[in-house]
Amino acid sequence: MAIKRVGSQTVKLLNPPAIVSAASIVGPKEGQGPLSNYFDKVLEDDLFGEDSWEKAESKMLKEAVRMAVSRQDLMLPDIDYMLGGDLLNQLMSSSFAARDLQIPFLGLYGACSTMAESLSLSAMLVDGGFADRCIATTSSHFSTAERQFRFPLELGNQRPLTSQWTVTGAGAALVANDDGGPFITYITTGKVIDYGIIDANNMGAAMAPAAADTIGRHFDDTGMLPEDYDLIITGDLGRYGRDIASDLLKTKGYEVVKNFTDCGIEIFNPKKQDTHAGGSGCGCSAVVFCGYLFKLLREHRLNKIMLISTGALFSPTSAQQGESIPSIAHAVTIESKKKN
Amino acid sequence: MAIKRVGSQTVKLLNPPAIVSAASIVGPKEGQGPLSNYFDKVLEDDLFGEDSWEKAESKMLKEAVRMAVSRQDLMLPDIDYMLGGDLLNQLMSSSFAARDLQIPFLGLYGACSTMAESLSLSAMLVDGGFADRCIATTSSHFSTAERQFRFPLELGNQRPLTSQWTVTGAGAALVANDDGGPFITYITTGKVIDYGIIDANNMGAAMAPAAADTIGRHFDDTGMLPEDYDLIITGDLGRYGRDIASDLLKTKGYEVVKNFTDCGIEIFNPKKQDTHAGGSGCGCSAVVFCGYLFKLLREHRLNKIMLISTGALFSPTSAQQGESIPSIAHAVTIESKKKN
Structure with missing residues (x-):
């Protein structure tokens, strides 16, 4: 095999x-x-x-x-x-x-x-x-x-x-299986990471370490670098979480600034829509990918992206029992063309 | 492929x-x-x-x-x-x-x-x-x-x-991957089935149609018959659910009586332990399989079993909103020897 x-x-x-x-x-x-x-x-x-x-x-x-x-x-x-x-x-x-x-x-x-x-x-x-x-x-x-x-x-x-x-x-x-793209070429599955954040109104900070861990691991595992991607896009870290993840990746030796954003940042206009740090929820990376990124990949306006959906695995019960917010992030690499 | x-x-x-x-x-x-x-x-x-x-x-x-x-x-x-x-x-x-x-x-x-x-x-x-x-x-x-x-x-x-x-x-x-068994040889993945049961104290009846659907589908798909198995064991239908599933399978043309039981029936002694229809919960088929059936397969006291874990996918919110209890059952065939 x-x-x-x-x-x-x-x-x-x-x-x-x-x-x-x-x-x-x-x-x-x-x-x-x-x-x-x-x-x-x-x-x-x-x-x-x-x-x-x-x-x-x-x-x-x-x-x-x-x-x-x-x-x-x-x-x-x-x-x-x-x-x-x-x-x-x-x-x-x-x-x-x-x-x-x-x-x-x-x-x-x-x-x-x-x-x-x-x-x-x-x-x-x-x-x-x-x-x-x-x-x-x-x-x-x-x-x-x-x-x-x-x-x-x-x-x-x-x-x-x-x-x-x-x-x-x-x-x-x-x-x-199909010859038309886009294609899923790499999968990096995350571990549960917990830096001790307890504020359920600051999910971005809770999830950022998990995102940075999975993204860093993806580069370590594959030997790729941030510049190999047209876009690296997390699920729903929001504005503050994105900045934290970016800083954490820097400490791992990876500079993701120019091509790094977040579905939660892209989906709303915070000034006009009063959405504060950005969008969140399972549906956030789902609709930004299925609605927006998929079309850009189809049209070859993007050729290679990493989508990293990010999840906070807390529950109201765990919060009441004094636990912090464990988080996880999974990454998929999606390319518009199949390599030979 | x-x-x-x-x-x-x-x-x-x-x-x-x-x-x-x-x-x-x-x-x-x-x-x-x-x-x-x-x-x-x-x-x-x-x-x-x-x-x-x-x-x-x-x-x-x-x-x-x-x-x-x-x-x-x-x-x-x-x-x-x-x-x-x-x-x-x-x-x-x-x-x-x-x-x-x-x-x-x-x-x-x-x-x-x-x-x-x-x-x-x-x-x-x-x-x-x-x-x-x-x-x-x-x-x-x-x-x-x-x-x-x-x-x-x-x-x-x-x-x-x-x-x-x-x-x-x-x-x-x-x-x-290993040459020692037991081996997972077939997988039948269930659909969500709902016969309209609304009583959260009668999960066996809610889940029995899903179990019968998956087991029947397994036989239809593979051409195997109940007698090809040493044991067909559902996850947690309990006593009443087991009987309902058995009756439903009869209407599909499959007679599962002698070699058909349920993890929820095996785990407790209902007369001494006051557990009524039997055990339930994710842990039920988990511990009956990992504790009991696994050892019997290892020792070749069982050679071929089908484990069908059964789940009721209701939530307290769905019940409050007047919904019935949708259920699902997934089956795995486990054999003590690998066939050539």
Whole structure:
């Protein structure tokens, strides 16, 4: 068997699977942000015709999957596995979507790192010959996350400047063997890293060390350098987290400044939209990738990117029990062309 | 590339990975049940020296992983991936265990189906050449599950006869390429099935249709029959759920009576232990497999089994919003000998 491991945490896909289609749905606020034109569907109402935000989130995820699949003129039974998750307890959005979609379902939880986790596992299942087609998907919703993790929205709590705004959105990427790109070429799977941050309103600081660890490990494992990438983009560190990650990478000997940004920074206009440090949530890297980056890769406006979705693995219970916020980041390298 | 798919939901592992070691830790009540002598460690106190049940559950999971790894004279950095999850919101037990173990971590959520999900993905990652060694793990704890999903224990609620008792326990199985068995030979990944059950005290009835669907699909996909197995064992359907699944399989043309049981039925003595319909929780199929079935396979007292871990994907929020209980079941075939 071909050995696919490169260094301690990275695998190289010898027959890189392609992302053959992608779809994104976002809420009204995301539709007013700088990436508005790239999203496939912008909701007028974040209830999406349902009677709860949770059901609306599940519907977004389901519709994103249907959209990605139908773009390839495929039907749902043509998909071998659905890999995905969300932020809600017991993956409420994904589980109920999977019930309606009737695709064999592998539920994942990596908090906001889930999009890269689902892309990683989808790529390995396709490259390994276990699946012809996998759909990788995640979602989040401002109103479901806020009431589950923080406070009832009705309280109208003030938000500190380090806080982030959970993206309302769902993304789905269809991974398959195909000669058209973009292609998933490397996967670096993260360890859980915890620098002792306890402030649930400063997730960027909690997740930055995990992002820096995975990115640094990717370069160590592959021998690549930051300048080998057109873009290195984290999931949802926000403004402060991005700066911390950049500083931490400098101490590891990697200078990522010019080509380093964050999906949470790109999705909102903080001055006009009052989103403070930026966007967050599983849906953040999902819609920025499936809506925006995927199209730039398809059009060869970007040729090689690293997407590092970042997740804070805390729970309200762990916080109440005095624990700090452990975090994780998974990286996937996506290239517009297949190398020979 | 070799095509590994067999039928619509099953893959056959062409180079079947072995389960090279396994470890199980259980609570005091499980230690008084019929399988007591098979478990590797029985706790005297379900707090396991910690100051909360959640931390105790995380410690069990961590210790089970350490035990499985050290039995092969390996160190934690020798393990490429840890795949696992638990019932707690945001996978509190697994996330905090992964923080301390420092193994690249892929978090999974399939409710009580997680043990088969983690074995399935571990086997595919090893068979596909992405990993030399994966640790598949899950845990549950009666006291953490009860207060998260149902009522505070202090209320002393009465339990109906269809209710099950969440197993306090953690299991870990080390999957690697090896010539010693047992070997994971087939994987059937389930769809989410929902027959409209809404009673959270009758999980067996909610999960039975998912179990019957996956088991029936496995036979349809592979052409095998129930009598090809020494044992077909579901995760935690309990007594009533087992009977429902058996009846449903009969309508699909498969007679599973003599060799069909359930981990939740085997782990407790219901008359002496007041556990009603049987055991449940992620830990149930984890410790029954890692403690009991693994040893019988090693000793060739069983030669071919199908383990079908079963999960109810409901959440307290979905129940409050009037939704029924969607369920899922994943099956793995495990054989004591590798066929040529």
